[in-house]
Amino acid sequence: MCTFAPNLKQGIFKRYGMILNTFKNVLFSALFIAISFAGYAIEDIENKDDKEFNPKEMILHHVKDAHGFHLWDWNGHAVSLPLPIILWTDNGLTTFMSSAFHHDDSGHTIVEKNGGKFVKIHEKIYQLDANASTVAFDEEHHPTNASKPLNFSITRNVFMMWVSVIVLLLIFFATARSYKKSEDNVPTGIAGFIEPLVIFVRDEIGKPMIGEHKYKRYMPYLLTIFFFIWINNIFGLIPILNGANLSGNIAFTCTLAVFTFIITTFSGNKNYWKHIFWMPGVPVPMKIFLMPIEIIGMFVKPISLMIRLFANITAGHVIILALMSLIFVFKSVAIAPVSVAFSLFITVIEIIVTAIQAYIFTILSALYFGMATEEEHH
């Protein structure tokens, strides 16, 4: 344990120096950022208005991304935390706060800003056509006289992601400081909590999956996704934040899976590509038969990473909310103790699931890196 800390510190400084100096890495960073923005832009939903309590609508509303935190209702008024809306329209950059919509989510409140008229329908911002004064809907409740401008808003998920980044930075800077201060590299304070986790990722995930000689290159990435997924899973379980369901967002998990895919593809050695395109040790007809299967397998791996994290976390949220909405479906107080007890039970399971899913994502990424860098053995 004691010998590990200085290695880690030196390694980090050296590695960051390399990253900043290499053009290739800058290119990859730009690529990753571009992918993350594209991921957030591609989302689609539909919903229906209903005066009755509709558990499906409530659950979808909580699971999905939103412009602003709706904290609670007080005397019929919503107490909420507005978030900035940033749009790129024909007239250029347009910004306003989400409180301008006054919690209207059905397109009645029209915000006029920068020569454009904007409405919010089911957490999507639409820009009305120039001559329209109200929104018209077609049979499937899609607006007919409005279009979606490019939306770079700081939504609930983006906000929570930044919060988690700040929390992680605070934790790890405190850890680094504690090693810098101590003479004999004994972890103190929060470092005492982080060091076993880092050692766990190194000894249980990195070394056995990638191999003794090559694991060091991949440790920064593995540690990053492990802690990032874990902390975002935990943030998703905090009820007052309205379940900012970041790791249950398919765009978020897709971005992480694409990172793993790119790193796997670019660290693939000759042996890896040979196993994909011309499987050694089998007859030629079998080689031809296996090639398309292996190529599909290359893409299925990140897709299953993406779906696994998304569906696990979303399913957990849906179960908790469905148990809670049983009270309102049966309209009875008698059902409340059962409902609360069960959702407490599921919440406790979900706390375990937060860690397990972070572990699974990290270990499978490590497994794919290990497969890509495996040497030919005779």
Next chain:
Amino acid sequence: MTITGIAAIGAGLAAIGAGVGIGKIGGSAMEAMARQPEMHGKIQSSALILAAFVEAVALFGVVVAFLQG
């Protein structure tokens, strides 16, 4: 029958399949650990990984049910 009902049946079938799969993995892992307690750590981590693979298939069913539901 509506498409939602069919999606629900599909999700249920996927859950049954995953249940059988994870049950087999868990059972065999327990047996293996009882036979060779010194391999406990390795068996546990591979069992978790395999469970994740099986579970992924069930979750495809869940996602289809979400899309249809």
